[in-house]
Amino acid sequence: MTQRTSDYPIEKQFLERWSPRAFSDRPVTETQVLTVLEAARWAPSASNLQPWRFFYGVRGEPEFDTLLSLLVPFNEGWAKNAGALIFIASVTSFDGQRQNITNSFDAGSAFMSLSLQAHSMGMVAHGMAGIEYDKVPVVLRLPDNLKLDAAVAIGYQGETSSLPEGLQAREAPSGRLPLAETAFKGHFTGEIKLPA
Numbered sequence: 711m712t713q714r715t716s717d718y719p720i721e722k723q724f725l726e727r728w729s730p731r732a733f734s735d736r737p738v739t740e741t742q743v744l745t746v747l748e749a750a751r752w753a754p755s756a757s758n759l760q761p762w763r764f765f766y767g768v769r770g771e772p773e774f775d776t777l778l779s780l781l782v783p784f785n786e787g788w789a790k791n792a793g794a795l796i797f798i799a800s801v802t803s804f805d806g807q808r809q810n811i812t813n814s815f816d817a818g819s820a821f822m823s824l825s826l827q828a829h830s831m832g833m834v835a836h837g838m839a840g841i842e843y844d845k846v847p848v849v850l851r852l853p854d855n856l857k858l859d860a861a862v863a864i865g866y867q868g869e870t871s872s873l874p875e876g877l878q879a880r881e882a883p884s885g886r887l888p889l890a891e892t893a894f895k896g897h898f899t900g901e902i903k904l905p906a
């Protein structure tokens with residue numbers, strides 16, 4: 711699929727944003743990374759606890775290589791060309807007793823905010839859960855109540871031809887389930903299926 715359309719009129723950023731894997735060698739500055747994180751900072755969160763914590767590295771600097779080494783080999787293969795990597799962790803408990811059950815939900819809001827900010831700056835953002843999670847707490851020095859949610863590669867989109875052949879065919883905006891399969895007036899009436 712290359713042309714995305716919506717059944718109801720929405721802001722074009724929601725259709726235009728997607729997750730390419732091909733990055734150009736155009737650098738991303740630390741200020742640009744901090745700008746997308748500024749957008750993430752303003753995400754909503756339960757009780758305004760702001761449980762997200764971000765770790766970033768800019769390509770060409772040692773922090774980038776450290777974060778890259780935490781990705782599974784599949785992601786490492788293409789994300790090495792990103793302009794910057796961002797890891798998003800979130801706080802699961804603030805006082806050792808009260809669980810913060812919305813930590814990942816809130817971190818997800820921050821992810822979408824930074825993705826749309828990157829889009830508005832002419833960049834792309836690609837989320838990743840393909841991470842060697844067991845290595846993360848030691849390398850990022852995370853306390854027990856700070857759990858890694860996901861990683862994000864950001865940068866300027868590159869040529870599809872720069873990707874290995876297997877990934878070139880997948881380098882296109884994807885579709886979505888019909889709204890009727892995910893939105894219910896009142897109670898659930900559907901059946902849970904894996905999207906095709």
Ligand SMILES: Cc1cc2nc3c(=O)[nH]c(=O)nc-3n(C[C@H](O)[C@H](O)[C@H](O)COP(=O)(O)O)c2cc1C
Pocket residue numbers: 727728729730785836837838839840841860882883884
């Ligand atoms: C939490 C999360 C984890 C993801 N993990 C990976 C990943 O490890 N590797 C990858 O190539 N893409 C990953 N993706 C990208 C998704 O496959 C992609 O967002 C999805 O197919 C929808 O496509 P779009 O973002 O282009 O609209 C991830 C996305 C999210 C939100």
